Amino acid sequence: MTYSPPTPPQDLPTDFAETLDECSPELLRYVARYATELAEYRERERRLAEREEEHAQERPDDLPDDVPSRATITVKEINDNRYYWQWREGDKIKSKYKGPVEFDA
Known part of the structure; x- marks a missing residue:
């Protein structure tokens, strides 16, 4: 068994490999x-962006520009208004008044 240092990946820039070579094990x-x-973070962000793109293609015509495509219509009474776009941003649920909605019977 040899105890020689590992060879850096070919695509790793030389100056980056040299900097790492000077670092302590810790x-x-x-x-x-x-x-x-x-x-992991960047992969997750890429997947979310891809999902946003897919949803953007399905974006309803009446969806305001400041409402994300993942928003849904919710019937909820807030300040005497009943219909809202709602979506989640982190731990918070955001709402934007949509206006009166007429149902086809």
């Missing part, structure tokens, strides 16, 4: 953890 572990978390 710092390298922090960097590895951060890089993993960052990659």
Whole structure:
């Protein structure tokens, strides 16, 4: 068994590989953890953006520009108004008054 250092990936910029080579084992572990978390975050953001794009193609004609395409119509009474666009932003539910809605019978 040899104890030679690992070879950096071919696509890794040389200056980046050299910087990593100068880091302590502890710092390298922090960097590895951060890089993993960052990659997961960016992948999640990419998936969400792709879903937004798919929903944008299905965007209703009467949906205001400041309401995301994932919003749904909710019948709810707020300040004597009954119909709202609603959507979730993080832990909060956002609402925007839509206007009176007529139902076809």
